[in-house]
Amino acid sequence: MATPVVMPKQGQSVESCIIVEWKKQPGDEVAQGDVLCEVETDKAVMDVESPAAGTLLALFYQEGDLVPVLETIAAIGQPGEDVSDLRPEGAAEAEAPESPQAVAAPAETPVAPPVAQPEQVSAEEPVGVSPRARHLAEQKAVALEGLHGSGPGGRVIERDVQAALSSQPRLSPVAQAMVQSGAYRAPAQGSGPGGRVMSRDLAAAAETPAPQAAAPSAAGAPPVAPAQPVTTIPLRGVRRVIADRMLQSMQSTAQLTLNSTADARGILAYRQKLKASDSAWGLQGVTINDLVLYAVSRILPQYPDLNALFTGEAIEQYSDVHLGFAVDTPRGLIVPVIRDAHTLTLRDMAAESRRLAAACQDGSVQPDELSGGTFTVTNLGNLGVESFTPILNVPQVAILGVGGITLKPVESEDGEVQFVRHLNLSLTINHQVVDGAPGARFLQALARGLAQFDLLLAA
Numbered sequence: 001m002a003t004p005v006v007m008p009k010q011g012q013s014v015e016s017c018i019i020v021e022w023k024k025q026p027g028d029e030v031a032q033g034d035v036l037c038e039v040e041t042d043k044a045v046m047d048v049e050s051p052a053a054g055t056l057l058a059l060f061y062q063e064g065d066l067v068p069v070l071e072t073i074a075a076i077g078q079p080g081e082d083v084s085d086l087r088p089e090g091a092a093e094a095e096a097p098e099s100p101q102a103v104a105a106p107a108e109t110p111v112a113p114p115v116a117q118p119e120q121v122s123a124e125e126p127v128g129v130s131p132r133a134r135h136l137a138e139q140k141a142v143a144l145e146g147l148h149g150s151g152p153g154g155r156v157i158e159r160d161v162q163a164a165l166s167s168q169p170r171l172s173p174v175a176q177a178m179v180q181s182g183a184y185r186a187p188a189q190g191s192g193p194g195g196r197v198m199s200r201d202l203a204a205a206a207e208t209p210a211p212q213a214a215a216p217s218a219a220g221a222p223p224v225a226p227a228q229p230v231t232t233i234p235l236r237g238v239r240r241v242i243a244d245r246m247l248q249s250m251q252s253t254a255q256l257t258l259n260s261t262a263d264a265r266g267i268l269a270y271r272q273k274l275k276a277s278d279s280a281w282g283l284q285g286v287t288i289n290d291l292v293l294y295a296v297s298r299i300l301p302q303y304p305d306l307n308a309l310f311t312g313e314a315i316e317q318y319s320d321v322h323l324g325f326a327v328d329t330p331r332g333l334i335v336p337v338i339r340d341a342h343t344l345t346l347r348d349m350a351a352e353s354r355r356l357a358a359a360c361q362d363g364s365v366q367p368d369e370l371s372g373g374t375f376t377v378t379n380l381g382n383l384g385v386e387s388f389t390p391i392l393n394v395p396q397v398a399i400l401g402v403g404g405i406t407l408k409p410v411e412s413e414d415g416e417v418q419f420v421r422h423l424n425l426s427l428t429i430n431h432q433v434v435d436g437a438p439g440a441r442f443l444q445a446l447a448r449g450l451a452q453f454d455l456l457l458a459a
Contacts, residue, residue: 001077003076005048008069008070017066018067019065023035055076057077057079249394255431257428264421266452282351291453293353297344297349301319306375306439308433322337325356327357335373337369376396378401402424403424425446
């Protein structure tokens with residue numbers, strides 16, 4: 001009996017995952033524990049291992065597909081075994097047209113069926129087209145005839161349509177609508193700026209496009225410059241999650257940003273002491289960002305209005321501080337959460353922030369480590385940004401932006417003006433549920449705590 005391969009459940013908050021890459025293809029022999037594919041949650045990339053030894057008989061989903069957790073994504077068994085009963089109902093169109101038995105060929109001719117398969121389908125369309133590829137082709141008026149599929153068994157997938165799009169001429173909106181109607185064909189190059197195809201360049205579908213169709217209509221016009229190459233990047237995975245959440249944040253909340261500064265001499269001096277400390281204490285790696293996280297974790301409980309979530313129907317205020325902090329990774333912005341940050345020592349908090357940041361960078365961070373935050377800190381000061389407007393990490397009601405350290409003129413008691421290093425702070429609040437005054441008081445208290453960091457440690 002064939003063994004199903006299910007999309008593993010990745011923590012309590014993850015409902016679906018995207019298949020990033022299949023490491024094995026139908027017909028491959030696999031051992032128990034072999035990595036079959038990489039999957040991506042909204043923040044992390046993980047491996048899916050084979051639950052049994054045998055032959056990979058069928059893939060029910062393709063690269064780029066969004067699959068619910070605990071859904072069957074593949075089947076493993078003996079060559080020729082029927083796995084139709086394992087096929088998920090919603091995945092019927094996602095698999096290549098050939099039957100599971102054809103994918104799992106007899107042992108003596110394992111590659112024969114994929115070779116013979118194209119002869120069994122109509123000549124008008126390639127062997128199998130994924131739903132995403134078909135939708136994109138219809139939307140962009142790309143003919144599927146003649147497309148070379150890079151998916152399993154020659155299946156046309158989304159990236160094949162995108163590659164065809166990149167080689168096609170650019171069309172004006174009017175020309176694109178005319179081509180999509182099916183009554184016109186576009187030449188390789190048009191008379192518009194940069195070779196753009198205009199409506200006047202189109203030929204009737206029944207006609208054979210003349211070689212000079214792309215030539216400028218005006219005699220003596222300068223030659224048209226070739227179209228510039230365009231890189232098309234599908235919006236999926238972490239990038240799509242970021243796009244959706246940022247738009248949701250801006251559309252669903254009333255965001256107000258308050259800007260302030262904190263005297264940075266205290267934390268700079270304390271940071272120097274830590275760097276000069278004995279390595280056995282484990283404090284040399286504490287960063288300015290760790291000091292800010294520590295200060296926030298100690299001051300935030302005094303301002304429960306800001307350590308809260310807004311569900312749309314109620315405000316949930318928390319006494320414990322679960323502190324999120326933004327991490328820049330090659331795949332996009334990731335926000336891991338330091339649990340019970342208000343109970344950690346400075347050394348423990350610094351160690352936890354390093355561990356979580358490293359896990360985000362290498363993709364090993366767990367889904368549960370990316371959820372449950374009650375407040376977020378994002379720091380761009382190390383990139384030379386003096387100040388910025390952070391966007392709420394909904395449903396949280398507040399986020400602190402940390403900018404660079406700059407010189408600020410300060411008048412002393414004797415009337416003299418001196419330039420003092422200050423840390424720039426920007427607090428964005430959801431003005432639906434948080435007023436400006438509580439936000440301002442939090443910034444004042446945080447600035448005092450940073451300026452007198454030694455006293456904050458003793459509190």
